Amino acid sequence: MVAELDTVQDRPQAAPNLVGAGTPRSVAVSPLLRVDDLRTHFLSRDRYNRPRVAAALNGVSFSLDRGEILGLVGETGAGKSLTAYSILGLLKPSARIVGGQVLFDGQRLDTMAPAALNALRGRRLALVVQNPKTSLDPLTRVGPQLLRIYRHHRGGEAARKRVLAMLASVGIPDPERRYGAYPHELSGGMAQRVVIAAALINGPDLLIADEPTTGLDVTVQAQVLDLLAARVQAARMAVLLITHDLGIVAQYCSRVAVMYAGRIVEIGAVEQVLRDPAHPYTRALIAATPERLQQTGAAPPVNLPPPDLFALPSGCAYRDRCPLQIERCASTPPEIQAPAGQTAYCHRVMPAS
Amino acid sequence: MPAVTFTRFLARRLTTALIAVAAVLVATFLLVRLTPDPVAVLAGPEATPAQIQAMRQQLGLDRSVAQQFLIYAERALAGDFGRSWISGRPVLTEIAERAPFTVELLIWGIALGTVVGVAIGLQAAYRRDGWFDQVTRVLSLAGFSIPTYFLGLLMLLVFFYLLQWAPPGMGRLSPLYSAPPFVTGSYVFDGLLAGKLNVAWSAAAQLVLPVCCIAIICAAPTIKQVRALALDALESDYIRYGRAQGMPAGMLRRMVLRNCLAPIVTFVGLELVSLMGTTAIIEYVFSWGGLGHYGLSAIIAGDFNAVQGYVLTLACFCVAIFLAVDLIVLAIEPRSR
Numbered sequence A: 001m002v003a004e005l006d007t008v009q010d011r012p013q014a015a016p017n018l019v020g021a022g023t024p025r026s027v028a029v030s031p032l033l034r035v036d037d038l039r040t041h042f043l044s045r046d047r048y049n050r051p052r053v054a055a056a057l058n059g060v061s062f063s064l065d066r067g068e069i070l071g072l073v074g075e076t077g078a079g080k081s082l083t084a085y086s087i088l089g090l091l092k093p094s095a096r097i098v099g100g101q102v103l104f105d106g107q108r109l110d111t112m113a114p115a116a117l118n119a120l121r122g123r124r125l126a127l128v129v130q131n132p133k134t135s136l137d138p139l140t141r142v143g144p145q146l147l148r149i150y151r152h153h154r155g156g157e158a159a160r161k162r163v164l165a166m167l168a169s170v171g172i173p174d175p176e177r178r179y180g181a182y183p184h185e186l187s188g189g190m191a192q193r194v195v196i197a198a199a200l201i202n203g204p205d206l207l208i209a210d211e212p213t214t215g216l217d218v219t220v221q222a223q224v225l226d227l228l229a230a231r232v233q234a235a236r237m238a239v240l241l242i243t244h245d246l247g248i249v250a251q252y253c254s255r256v257a258v259m260y261a262g263r264i265v266e267i268g269a270v271e272q273v274l275r276d277p278a279h280p281y282t283r284a285l286i287a288a289t290p291e292r293l294q295q296t297g298a299a300p301p302v303n304l305p306p307p308d309l310f311a312l313p314s315g316c317a318y319r320d321r322c323p324l325q326i327e328r329c330a331s332t333p334p335e336i337q338a339p340a341g342q343t344a345y346c347h348r349v350m351p352a353s
Numbered sequence B: 001m002p003a004v005t006f007t008r009f010l011a012r013r014l015t016t017a018l019i020a021v022a023a024v025l026v027a028t029f030l031l032v033r034l035t036p037d038p039v040a041v042l043a044g045p046e047a048t049p050a051q052i053q054a055m056r057q058q059l060g061l062d063r064s065v066a067q068q069f070l071i072y073a074e075r076a077l078a079g080d081f082g083r084s085w086i087s088g089r090p091v092l093t094e095i096a097e098r099a100p101f102t103v104e105l106l107i108w109g110i111a112l113g114t115v116v117g118v119a120i121g122l123q124a125a126y127r128r129d130g131w132f133d134q135v136t137r138v139l140s141l142a143g144f145s146i147p148t149y150f151l152g153l154l155m156l157l158v159f160f161y162l163l164q165w166a167p168p169g170m171g172r173l174s175p176l177y178s179a180p181p182f183v184t185g186s187y188v189f190d191g192l193l194a195g196k197l198n199v200a201w202s203a204a205a206q207l208v209l210p211v212c213c214i215a216i217i218c219a220a221p222t223i224k225q226v227r228a229l230a231l232d233a234l235e236s237d238y239i240r241y242g243r244a245q246g247m248p249a250g251m252l253r254r255m256v257l258r259n260c261l262a263p264i265v266t267f268v269g270l271e272l273v274s275l276m277g278t279t280a281i282i283e284y285v286f287s288w289g290g291l292g293h294y295g296l297s298a299i300i301a302g303d304f305n306a307v308q309g310y311v312l313t314l315a316c317f318c319v320a321i322f323l324a325v326d327l328i329v330l331a332i333e334p335r336s337r
């Protein structure tokens, strides 16, 4: 199925995969996506009309190459979806990129003219949204929605056949029937698969998948992720996979970034980060997975309130919750290369000698 | 939608409609019977007690209230609202003669007001907080708060008296012409059908000011409503997702409009209903002689039968509008099926 789908598209020459998973990217070839110190704030006004700023992204940096799946994890409200929207220029009016840059294939996305960016979106840049049921156009049947994405970017022929093949490839049974369904007639899992099909239909170079498998049962989840992995292999697509599920990260991602309060606190190869987590927050995150809780017999941690974005503490934002917190943590944590090889931002991580 | 569900839907809506009409029937009856005895007024100050008594008998006011209601309900359901106490002609005939004038006024006014209101509302949402949005917000508020009769008089003052662009507000046709033969009841169309262009033109000119009044009254809240709906749509997940797919701006705007359409239709239905009352005042100001004018005169004169006929006709109009709105929403909104 995958092979058949790929014959339809005129894929740009894939860059050779010079960089292996996890190795620092110091190689001359620039990565497909580079996010540099990205800062996004929500600007609003309070009752007295004084400006209020929610510092939602506070310097997010990472890069992502063709043929690679980068996991992005972190608790709810950490800014994972916002990172995706900031990269793709899909912020709502109250949110604004106030610093940093986004480079896709050598072009600045954050300063690109809206029309030029719009031409990239849906074709070379694809998004699997976190909430498919409210994101699909409520008044248009599913098939025609996919059809217009394809037609708009690629025009014409055999579009319907391709839509049906796409729907089948994401594990939608009886695609002919679903083709004519309205979004509200779909179950959550079915809508989820539809937006995955929509994202893949034009063979994007970069796919940002925001919790693409919530609402799918385990079999379908595996099927969909295997499909993505196959495309990453065959079509050299790059994937930013946002998820809560560290099991998925372990199985499908080559690298993983851990996010807290709008910052990446640790990033590196999956084996490094998951086996030898360096940052206290990553450790807490891993300790709180259902499997680990079962192993250790520990009580699940109480859900601490997310940090107040309107008044983040200076220095390390994790300070209030961190068991290792010391005075120094009130200043910006340094970038440390941990012994296992990954990068962490913390005062207490011992650097590799 | 399967035929069975549709039939059931229709049956349910018609039942509600019938209950509503029945309630209005009772209300109109009570409303009129509970007001002070009008016979003394009708009969005039010189009438003797015997004459008054005879009049009461003639009007059926000597029977018990329950009896009066049964007679009233039976006749009203058969379309017989009795005769006007003033003109002595059957109320139904008088209403049927005048209804087309009001309908013509309302249709043009609502159509113009809705088109303008929707267009401005959408633009205001697209340029949120820009100067267009600010200006139209003030205008909408002004149109919303200006009293109807004052608006009518203001229009006459400006466009007839000062600028002399519009004819005086003296009815549906310039006194220079005689009415064209009755076909639709609209002088514009009937004039055209009769090949009398000058009659049609004069009738159209007479329509302009009252239609504009209704359009203003209709557009003002529509702007506000459509702006709010469009802003919601613009902030919605599906528009963001549409942008994520690189859909062109024109298609996204169409999507916004289409997604606002069902609530707009509902809103315009409500507007239409509330404008039925407002129209009466406009008709009065412009001596229109339509249904609203008739109803208002009947209320002022205490002509019970005419008032009842008028109110019941309005109620039936409203029920029909609500039914039509439901059907349209059903047709354009897949989630309602």
Ligand SMILES: Nc1ncnc2c1ncn2[C@@H]1O[C@H](COP(=O)(O)OP(=O)(O)OP(=O)(O)O)[C@@H](O)[C@H]1O
Pocket: A042, A044, A054, A056, A074, A075, A076, A077, A078, A079, A080, A081, A082, A083, A094, A130, A306, A309
């Ligand atoms: N209008 C707004 N004003 C202020 N803060 C906002 C606004 N909208 C969102 N936020 C904040 O932005 C932060 C980022 O949210 P985001 O949706 O990216 O989280 P997430 O990591 O995707 O979480 P989840 O796992 O629940 O999807 C959240 O903490 C949220 O409270």
Ligand code: SF4
Pocket: A279, A280, A281, A316, A317, A318, A319, A320, A322, A323, A324, A325, A326, A329, A333, A345, A346, A347, A348, A349
């Ligand atoms: S910098 Fe300090 S507070 Fe932050 S995670 Fe490290 S030890 Fe904890």
Ligand SMILES: [Mg+2]
Pocket: A080, A081, A082, A130, A210
């Ligand atoms: Mg999210």
